[in-house]
Structure formats: structure tokens, C-alpha cells
Amino acid sequence: MSSSDTPDQPVPQADAAAAALTVRLTEQLGSRASVTAVFGTPVTSDGITVIPVAEVAFGFAGGTGTGAGAAHTGGGGVGTRPRGYIEIKDGTAAYKPLRSPWVNVAIPLAAALAGTVAPLLVRRLAKHRPR
Structure with missing residues (x-):
């Protein structure tokens, strides 16, 4: 104390x-x-x-x-x-x-990036997949 x-x-x-x-x-x-x-x-x-x-x-x-x-x-x-x-x-x-003005930029940018990168990753994974 x-x-x-x-x-x-x-x-x-x-x-x-x-x-x-x-x-x-x-x-x-x-x-x-x-x-x-x-x-x-x-x-x-x-x-x-x-x-x-x-x-x-x-x-x-x-x-x-x-x-x-x-x-x-x-x-x-x-x-x-x-x-x-x-x-x-x-x-x-x-x-x-x-809302923050950056949200109006970040969400579409993240969606565009995901739409571009996702097909590349799928192709790469399919290419390296064991048969």
C-alpha cells in the first residue's frame, strides 16, 4: 500500500x-x-x-x-x-x-489486382501439379 x-x-x-x-x-x-x-x-x-x-x-x-x-x-x-x-x-x-476517400480507391484496386493475379496463380499451380 x-x-x-x-x-x-x-x-x-x-x-x-x-x-x-x-x-x-x-x-x-x-x-x-x-x-x-x-x-x-x-x-x-x-x-x-x-x-x-x-x-x-x-x-x-x-x-x-x-x-x-x-x-x-x-x-x-x-x-x-x-x-x-x-x-x-x-x-x-x-x-x-x-467513408474515407481511400476506401473508394482501395476496394476497386484490390479487386482489379485479385482479378489479375488469381488466373496466373491457378495456371501456375495447375502446371506444377503432379500427374
């Missing part, structure tokens, strides 16, 4: 500083990663409402030194990626995911 697990013992100054730093970073980053970052402002046109949807992730790290004049440092960041949108039309809501 560590000293921070025992409530009767005082918390070392470095642990208290690290805890304060963690709380401060969490508050600052948490305020930026709000619901409006995940679900954007709805847009309505011609009876259709579209609500953008994004993935939000945040992380942080901090550290404290030991000894006289030790520094307390920390940092963090927030990242978002669009994931799709919710379409509300005629009283029905449907989630529409956004």
Missing part, C-alpha cells in the same frame, strides 16, 4: 502538485471537448435536418521533478475526426457514416 492510499498520513508535496496539475489539465481539456464538438450544430433545409457527428479524443500528461527548484510540467491535446451525420427526415432519424 502506498502513502497516498492511507488517509491518516500526509500526502507528499510532489504528489499534491502532480494531482493539482492533473486536475487543472483535465478541466482545461474537458471544457474544449464538449457535446457540440461531437454533435455539431444542426442544419435544416427543405424539411431535412442534418446533425454532424465527430469522434473526440483528448489526452494529457504531466510530471514533477524532485529536489529544490523542481519544475511541474504538463501538456495535453484534443483531437477530433468527422465520423458521419444524423439525418432527420419525415420524422425518421438515420445515422450515415462517412
